[in-house]
Amino acid sequence: MVEQKNAVKGRSMKFSKMHGIGNDYIYVNCLEETVYEPERLAKKISDRHFGVGADGLILICPSMKADFAMEMYNADGSPGEMCGNGIRCLGKYVYERRITAKKELDIETKAGIRHLRLFANPKEKGRISMVEVDMGSPVLEADQVPVICEHTLAIDEPITVNGVEYRMTGVSMGNPHAVVFTNHVRGLELEWLGPAFEYHGRFPRRVNVEFAEVIDSATLKVRVWERGSGETLACGTGACAAVVAGVLNHLTEREVTVKLSGGELFVNWQKDTDKILLTGPAAHVFDGEYMIS
Numbered sequence: 001m002v003e004q005k006n007a008v009k010g011r012s013m014k015f016s017k018m019h020g021i022g023n024d025y026i027y028v029n030c031l032e033e034t035v036y037e038p039e040r041l042a043k044k045i046s047d048r049h050f051g052v053g054a055d056g057l058i059l060i061c062p063s064m065k066a067d068f069a070m071e072m073y074n075a076d077g078s079p080g081e082m083c084g085n086g087i088r089c090l091g092k093y094v095y096e097r098r099i100t101a102k103k104e105l106d107i108e109t110k111a112g113i114r115h116l117r118l119f120a121n122p123k124e125k126g127r128i129s130m131v132e133v134d135m136g137s138p139v140l141e142a143d144q145v146p147v148i149c150e151h152t153l154a155i156d157e158p159i160t161v162n163g164v165e166y167r168m169t170g171v172s173m174g175n176p177h178a179v180v181f182t183n184h185v186r187g188l189e190l191e192w193l194g195p196a197f198e199y200h201g202r203f204p205r206r207v208n209v210e211f212a213e214v215i216d217s218a219t220l221k222v223r224v225w226e227r228g229s230g231e232t233l234a235c236g237t238g239a240c241a242a243v244v245a246g247v248l249n250h251l252t253e254r255e256v257t258v259k260l261s262g263g264e265l266f267v268n269w270q271k272d273t274d275k276i277l278l279t280g281p282a283a284h285v286f287d288g289e290y291m292i293s
């Protein structure tokens with residue numbers, strides 16, 4: 001029944017809008033709804049004028065290997081392997097809607113299984129306000145997975161973009177990132193610089209770019225240009241990549257507060273386990289019904 005309903009144009013699909021410090025996604029509960037063309041839907045529904053408006057689409061799906069599976073699509077319809085802000089909101093969604101009673105969850109993603117710990121809002125019973133994700137280990141070598149570069153380790157590597165030489169460090173958090181340290185992120189013209197990095201020949205799968213300013217060894221200020229979505233107010237995988245690059249370039253410690261345009265995330269790259277813990281808020285904005293067209 002559900003499958004037929006959504007296959008037909010002009011019928012509606014329930015969705016929720018959520019965000020992690022302003023990195024906003026449309027969530028569809030695919031335990032109840034069926035989405036046939038997620039790339040096409042992501043592009044339409046993410047449009048901030050002709051759609052609902054979001055940085056992309058996230059599908060909450062059943063999993064054979066974990067408690068749930070997450071599929072994510074960028075605003076241009078392209079699929080992404082992992083989403084640090086999105087997965088935190090997914091945890092809040094399934095707990096608050098009583099789809100699960102667990103406060104520790106395993107979520108299957110294209111980058112592997114990620115473990116979540118949900119923290120209750122002390123002021124509102126049954127609500128979750130903060131979520132910690134074990135993001136796994138960063139991947140730095142090209143022959144291991146979807147790293148951005150053809151060559152091995154790219155630490156502080158020169159790259160010419162729009163005729164200017166920058167230095168970047170490549171980090172895969174399951175999805176590809178290039179981190180560029182700079183002295184003043186505020187003044188950067190990302191609309192011009194972001195696409196030039198994203199589509200640079202050095203990155204065969206395109207790239208997410210983080211421009212990071214070192215405030216002190218435990219604080220980074222970061223602006224993000226996301227592959228497939230443009231400048232966003234925050235990026236969880238990007239915050240982790242920035243801290244990995246900070247450590248590798250001897251600029252930061254392993255425990256860092258990352259100040260993004262929409263708020264703060266806390267990153268802890270554990271030395272003993274090599275795993276990265278990402279902690280930050282998760283918020284629900286509204287629920288709605290979308291007409292499939």
Ligand SMILES: N[C@H](CCC[C@H](N)C(=O)O)C(=O)O
Pocket residue numbers: 023074079080081082083084085086175176208226227228229232234235236237238
């Ligand atoms: N905003 C997300 C990452 C989306 C990455 C996506 N733009 C890609 O194509 O890899 C985060 O919080 O981690």
